[in-house]
Amino acid sequence: MNYAHRDPALEAVVDRWIPAADRERTDALLTRLGADGERLTGLAAVADQHPPTLRQFDRDGNRIDEIDYHPAYLELCRAAFHEYGLSALSHRPVHGWDIKPPHLVKYLASYLFVQSEFGLACPVSMTDAAARTLRMFGDPEIFTPWIDGLTSTEPDNAMTGAMFMTEPQAGTDIAQTETTAVRDGQGWRLSGKKWFASNPDADVIITLARYPGGPEGSTRGVGMFMVPKRLANGTRNSYTIDRLKDKLGTRSMPSGEVTLDGAYGIQVGDLDRGFRQMAEMVNTSRLSNAMRSAALMRRSVRDAVEHTHQRIVFGKALFEQPLMRATLLPLLLDAEAALALVGYSAHCLQRADAGDPDARNLIRILTPIAKHHVCKRARFVTGEAMEIRGGNGYIEEWGFAKLVRDAHLGSIWEGSSNVIALDVLRCMRKQDAHRHLASAMLALLADLESDCDSGAAALEERWHRLAADGDELLAGESDTAEIGCARYADDLARAVMATVLFDIASRRIAAGRGYRSLLVANAFLAGLDGEASTVALDHLDAIAEGTDVDADIARAAAPRTLAGAHR
Structure with missing residues (x-):
């Protein structure tokens, strides 16, 4: 089965928003990824059953904080970062392009990949968003080598990114951030605890911290910093991974609790605009959230349709039975509409990045409404699709249960639904x-x-x-x-x-x-x-x-x- 060729919604979106000059290369990439879907799905199932583990000390008692991954996850990483270059697609010429491909190519390629593996899409998205953030707000003389690493498709040079924002008392309310930053020559030293850090062993960490003299109790008192995993001399930076989270879904990808203990950091952009700059990274990730949820919807509905064609009940295929058709119809429509919304939003993001002020206004509200609605709807669609599969749907071997577990993260990741709805209201009030x-x-x-x-x-x-x-x-x-x-x-x-x-x-x-x-x-x-x-x-x-x-x-x-x- 080629995941791309079995998806009429994908064809419609490609036809609508991929320019003719980019069509041949886009089709080739999506066809190759779609044909690889079954292999990637098999790897994802194994990686989900063998979550990463944390080794905090070596045999001599030295603190190392290394995360061990199953070979299946590492193979998925090779596919995502190197073979398909998902985190590089918005940043450099790849896959035959002589300029950067349109944003939509990245979203559609990732949409196909996520139908196989959802968890790894978080590090991919954060790597992409970290590169975008450093390019937008960072000093090129300082950050170009890091950007090059984050967007590289070469295994020996590639880096991954992460975003450490949430603290025990400061998830939604960033003004309550307690991590502090103090000057150390040209750099900074950061100290504090980050409560929910996905991809905690990333090479490049974007984080927030309070700086001296900044207004208390305000997001303007929070600056943005880049914390490298390793220092210029090759030694590990001064932070620890305290433990990994035991999660409902995305079990293949590690999320942990991190303590910054005088960790070396480099200031990104203006100190008093740290949160606003971080919002750019978060918004990029939020649109990716909607894309990932759309992918889970498509995968679950496609598998449910396949089942109803094969399952004979009372002498007739389930697909031909009226009540089942009435059950499938809204699920199919939801999946198609979700991808259409993602496609249009990516098109607007492309225009916004080219300097279109109308598109900039549109993407500002499209991102939270897509994240709010599509991620919530994915929980329903994947659950209904699991029920269509009957008892086997509840069994992990069939894959539906994993889709349901993963779908619940979309509404929490990068801001829970209530936070996102309030962001829509904020857009309305301000603009x-x-x-x-x-x-x-x-x-x-x-x-x-x-x-x-x-x-x-x-x-x-x-x-x-x-x-x-x-x-x-x-x-x-x-x-x-x-x-x-x-x-x-x-x-x-x-x-x-x-x-x-x-x-x-x-x-x-x-x-x-x-x-x-x-x-x-x-x-x-x-x-x-x-x-x-x-x-x-x-x-x-x-x-x-x-x-x-x-x-x-x-x-x-x-x-x-x-x-x-x-x-």
């Missing part, structure tokens, strides 16, 4: 982000093919209502706004997904690529109001397998209240 988003979506809807008229009309009305709802949320009491912001973030996410699905459908229709994507878009729109499209249920094989349908069928899948409607 009228909901209004910018509504304007961008209305512009997409205004440019659709006539086959999409009924859906466009319904979504135009929805976006006007959402903009007004956002204004009302901001005008009310602060407590009321906080209570309602999570629901509103999900409403925004679902509306963006629906809009982008219609945008994809319109482009494919115009390019002569068929009407399946319109069937998906109309069925997803129907689901927003709790309606299971009977037409979509009748043509579930087209949604699952990527086969085309007639235009009349695709249009008929629109919500019943929109039958025959036009703008």
